[in-house]
Amino acid sequence: MKIPINQERLAHTFVQLCEIDSPSRKEKGVSDYLRRTFHEQGAVSIVEDNSAQQTGSDCGNLIVSFPGNSPKQETIFFACHMDTVEPGSGVQVVQTGDIFTSRGDTVLGSDDKSGIAALIELIWILQENRIAHGPLELLFTTCEEIGLLGAKALDCTRLTAAYGYALDSTGIDRIITGAPAANKLKIEVHGLAAHAGLHPEQGISALCLTANAITNLRLGRLDEESTANFGIIHGGVATNIIPDHITIEGEVRSHSLQKLAAHTAEIQRTFQQVMEGCPFPPSLAPTALEHPCPSPFPPEQQNENETPALDFSPSVSINVQLEYPAMRLEMSDPVLARVKKAGINLGRTLEFQVAGGGSDANIFNSFGLPTAIIATGMDKVHTTDECLDLKDLIRLTELLVAITVA
Structure with a gap:
């Protein structure tokens, strides 16, 4: 022709x-x-x-x-x-x-x-x-x-x-x-802010929690039909503040809808487990509050009124959307x-x-x-x-x- x-x-x-x-x-x-x-x-x-x-x-x-x-x-x-x-x-x-x-x-x-x-x-x-x-x-x-x-x-x-x-x-x-098919994920991790130099013990780093979860995830090629990746991360406001909010965005792809659902659920489960396994910061435990670590800074640079409540625990919100079938x-x-x-x-x-x-x-x-x-x-x-x-x-x-x- x-x-x-x-x-x-x-x-x-x-x-x-x-x-x-x-x-x-x-x-x-x-x-x-x-x-x-x-x-x-x-x-x-x-x-x-x-x-x-x-x-x-x-x-x-x-x-x-x-x-x-x-x-x-x-x-x-x-x-x-x-x-x-x-x-x-x-x-x-x-x-x-x-x-x-x-x-x-x-x-x-x-x-x-x-x-x-x-x-x-x-x-x-x-x-x-x-x-x-x-x-x-x-x-x-x-x-x-x-x-x-x-x-x-x-x-x-x-x-x-x-x-x-x-x-x-x-x-x-x-x-x-x-x-x-692809699922788009937006994950927001909520920790507890604290001054990184004055009272680091009073904070829960959302960045560390996120890193812990990602370290325990399988990413890249998951099997012959599926992949997963996180490619965007946002968070933090200053180097001297323990970050209390981190957002990451990623995706899961699979030719199998069953595997797409399973791999997405694995990511959700891993983040939830990290949140549930996070202990109170040392300064939030009763013994720590009764016997606080002495600060090297003078009293005028300390703000004891910022001591957070005992019932705080980190949390995560996970939004999953089908990007395309x-x-x-x-x-x-x-x-x-x-x-x-x-x-x-x-x-x-x-x-x-x-x-x-x-x-x-x-x-x-x-x-x-x-x-x-x-x-x-x-x-x-x-x-x-x-x-x-x-x-x-x-x-x-x-x-x-x-x-x-x-």
């Missing part, structure tokens, strides 16, 4: 997209660019939904429809997200041969603008070569990078497609058929059968894999819209070393054409 690709135009489109600032919640620049482009291409419908009210973005999700010219083919959809991670403002693309990078002080933005550029070129190819195809719906979401917020706020009844493809993964010629497709599903046929028509061997990350596709599948994930060639994403090979972008575009006409 020979597919004519305008390589210069494809590269130019990609560079233009990358150099439009679109951090999460500020995607309007890309949305406006897409509106102009698809209007020029003759889209029959360009609709922006009202998801911004829920996401806080400066624009909504964009749904673009193109009519088919082959009555035998059903409607399918392709999806990309418009936002990028930080540092993603002021991107200047550097092209060295076929390799695109940033100047090194920002991400490139190939996540997910490689997919967007390929979709724009797809429409040009279909029109210029009068290729027979079914109706197409193109979906561009906001706020994917900060919790799949645009996808979660989407009214899926706006789509008429039977199934579709999210263009959002590293590698090339790779199809993701399964992804884990798991997804799993079968090779017999039409969405995979179609892309497999496209690969055969191109003479390629596609890799069908289960991955460890979550994306908009998790949400679409939970809506009852079977969605496979297609790798776009993006590499070293979420870093300032991010790059994309033009040859991979061309291969992606060829695959999209083959899927459309399969």
Whole structure:
């Protein structure tokens, strides 16, 4: 199957997209660019939904429809997200041969603008070569990078497609058929503040309690289907105050809902056990109050009125939210059968894999819209070393054409 690709135009489109600032919640620049482009291409419908009210973005999700010219083919959809991670403002693309990078002080933005550029070129190819195809719906979401917020706020009844493809993964010629569910955890540990120099015995360090709990947890890869991580910690107000409040945030992922629940419960149980096993500070025990340790500081620097009550004990509050559900497709599903046929028509061997990350596709599948994930060639994403090979972008575009006409 020979597919004519305008390589210069494809590269130019990609560079233009990358150099439009679109951090999460500020995607309007890309949305406006897409509106102009698809209007020029003759889209029959360009609709922006009202998801911004829920996401806080400066624009909504964009749904673009193109009519088919082959009555035998059903409607399918392709999806990309418009936002990028930080540092993603002021991107200047550097092209060295076929390799695109940033100047090194920002991400490139190939996540997910490689997919967007390929979709724009797809429409040009279909029109210029009068290729027979079914109706197409193109979906561009906001706020994917900060919790799949645009996808979660989407009214899926706006789509008429039977199934579709999210263009959002590293590698090339790779199809993701399964992804884990994830629980987001926010844990707040409450201890007892005290002056770290005057009365350290009267404090209970929330930081030490948190560290004790984390030390007793299993983190990283838990089993062949599950992972856990804590990546954010906040707390403390000064170096001379024993911290009484620490907040940590993390996640548990698993392809098994049973394991997801079990690993999450293990974290909750461990923190509760640490709180219950914490003894009173020495200065709170009756004997300590009757025979306080002499202070090396003069009386005017001591405040005996700050002695806390005897009934204090540390506590923890744990908030668990399902960040996204798991997804799993079968090779017999039409969405995979179609892309497999496209690969055969191109003479390629596609890799069908289960991955460890979550994306908009998790949400679409939970809506009852079977969605496979297609790798776009993006590499070293979420870093300032991010790059994309033009040859991979061309291969992606060829695959999209083959899927459309399969």
